Amino acid sequence: MEIFGDIILIAITSAIINNFVLHYFVGICPFIGVSRRVDMAFGMGAAVTFVMSIAALLSWTFTYFILQPGAPLTTWLLHLGGAKAGATIDLTILSYIIYIFVIAASVQLVEMYLRKFQPVLYKSFGVFLPLITTNCAILFACLEILKYVTDPKASWGVHQALTMSIFGGVGFTIAIVIMAGIREELDHCDIPKCLRGPGITLIVAGILAMAFLGFSGVDTNLRGVMGLGAKTAQAVEKPADANQPTQMEINGK
Amino acid sequence: MAMDGPTPLERFINGILPENPTYRQVLGMCPTLAVTNGMKEAMTMAGAVAFTLICANIVTSLIRGLLKPHLRILVFTLTIAAFVTIADRFLAAFLPDMSRALGPYVPLIIVNCVIICRCEVCASKQGVAAAAADAVGQSIGFALGLASIAAVREIIGNGSIFEFTILPEAYWPRWGIMLLPPGAFLTLGLLMGGFNLLSARSEKRKKALA
Numbered sequence: 013m014e015i016f017g018d019i020i021l022i023a024i025t026s027a028i029i030n031n032f033v034l035h036y037f038v039g040i041c042p043f044i045g046v047s048r049r050v051d052m053a054f055g056m057g058a059a060v061t062f063v064m065s066i067a068a069l070l071s072w073t074f075t076y077f078i079l080q081p082g083a084p085l086t087t088w089l090l091h092l093g094g095a096k097a098g099a100t101i102d103l104t105i106l107s108y109i110i111y112i113f114v115i116a117a118s119v120q121l122v123e124m125y126l127r128k129f130q131p132v133l134y135k136s137f138g139v140f141l142p143l144i145t146t147n148c149a150i151l152f153a154c155l156e157i158l159k160y161v162t163d164p165k166a167s168w169g170v171h172q173a174l175t176m177s178i179f180g181g182v183g184f185t186i187a188i189v190i191m192a193g194i195r196e197e198l199d200h201c202d203i204p205k206c207l208r209g210p211g212i213t214l215i216v217a218g219i220l221a222m223a224f225l226g227f228s229g230v231d232t233n234l235r236g237v238m239g240l241g242a243k244t245a246q247a248v249e250k251p252a253d254a255n256q257p258t259q260m261e262i263n264g265k
Numbered sequence: 266m267a268m269d270g271p272t273p274l275e276r277f278i279n280g281i282l283p284e285n286p287t288y289r290q291v292l293g294m295c296p297t298l299a300v301t302n303g304m305k306e307a308m309t310m311a312g313a314v315a316f317t318l319i320c321a322n323i324v325t326s327l328i329r330g331l332l333k334p335h336l337r338i339l340v341f342t343l344t345i346a347a348f349v350t351i352a353d354r355f356l357a358a359f360l361p362d363m364s365r366a367l368g369p370y371v372p373l374i375i376v377n378c379v380i381i382c383r384c385e386v387c388a389s390k391q392g393v394a395a396a397a398a399d400a401v402g403q404s405i406g407f408a409l410g411l412a413s414i415a416a417v418r419e420i421i422g423n424g425s426i427f428e429f430t431i432l433p434e435a436y437w438p439r440w441g442i443m444l445l446p447p448g449a450f451l452t453l454g455l456l457m458g459g460f461n462l463l464s465a466r467s468e469k470r471k472k473a474l475a
């Protein structure tokens with residue numbers, strides 16, 4: 013049952029509380045560039061979710077079995093090569109290069125699958141798919157997986173990694189579709205010339221981010237309500253505190 | 266001797282204001298919004314991006330004859346990934362506080378649109394001198410963009426600059442929102458509007474004088 017609660021918590025956290033676009037600032041380029049119409053925005057969000065899940069699966073496999081300190085496959089190969097009994101090797105220095113390969117491969121896989129089995133969808137994605145290779149959000153998901161797999165307190169399994177990336181993509185889709193809806197309405201407004209385009213989009217995104225800021229702290233209470241222990245509390249709390257001061261710190265200063 | 270395109274010096278000057286990556290090209294938004302809640306973090310990020318951009322541009326320019334068209338983005342990204350690994354380990358070793366504050370945004374330099382765009386547009390087609398000048402100019406432009414946003418956010422949000430308090434708590438309440446994500450979006454949006462307004466006015470003045 014604890015696994016189930018853990019998954020729900022990670023899902024809600026990645027999708028809404030620590031939204032990839034409005035809290036972690038990843039995936040801003042498509043967020044500003046593609047959010048003019050709701051159907052295009054939804055297509056972009058779906059494509060990103062698709063690619064992110066496959067990339068997360070592959071990168072978790074690489075990280076768990078090859079890259080992390082004391083990984084099963086590397087240790088086995090070391091022993092084959094004649095190392096001492098307790099020797100381990102830490103290959104995390106190669107993680108960025110491996111992740112780039114993984115992301116490029118995922119984009120290729122998704123493109124091939126769509127072209128063969130869903131040609132209409134493939135045509136509607138158009139030029140988005142190759143662009144997703146340089147999307148920050150996917151590399152960010154891989155980096156989060158690296159952080160939590162190598163963290164001895166959290167030590168994420170494939171279910172947690174997959175949940176975080178799928179719901180991270182869902183959160184990205186939510187944000188970009190909301191923005192597209194607002195921009196469709198803004199097309200009828202008289203915006204000052206200097207703010208047209210990226211300017212007004214960023215200001216609207218700021219107000220959206222303020223709205224989503226209201227969700228911060230929900231994960232702490234949920235954790236208490238679900239009765240999950242300190243093990244997950246330590247691990248999941250880290251991203252919210254790591255980069256920005258929380259509201260309580262600012263008020264208390 | 267005919268030059269195709271701008272000279273290295275023109276590329277250098279272009280990168281600072283006329284083709285500023287933050288305000289004109291609207292590229293590299295992820296670090297611009299994420300690390301600008303303090304001047305120190307912003308300048309560290311600008312330094313890391315400058316190192317990566319210059320090295321990646323030079324290397325890409327040197328291997329431009331060997332690039333296959335459909336694999337070139339992957340090759341750029343791998344080159345950038347190698348240099349970002351160096352920068353990341355350097356920061357973790359010599360500036361551990363900054364490394365912890367910048368968090369996952371240093372590896373995200375790999376997919377920073379500024380660097381990939383410069384490699385694609387300039388370095389893969391020009392010689393080493395032009396590529397290097399372009400890289401230095403764009404880095405200075407990027408640093409200017411980061412500095413402008415970080416200055417606004419840190420002064421209004423924390424009353425300090427480079428963590429040196431200039432607005433005491435008694436005279437200026439801390440606008441905490443400026444240090445959080447909404448402040449980043451709002452600051453960048455308003456500054457972009459201001460930049461566009463100023464450049465439109467100077468265009469109008471230039472046209473009136475001509």
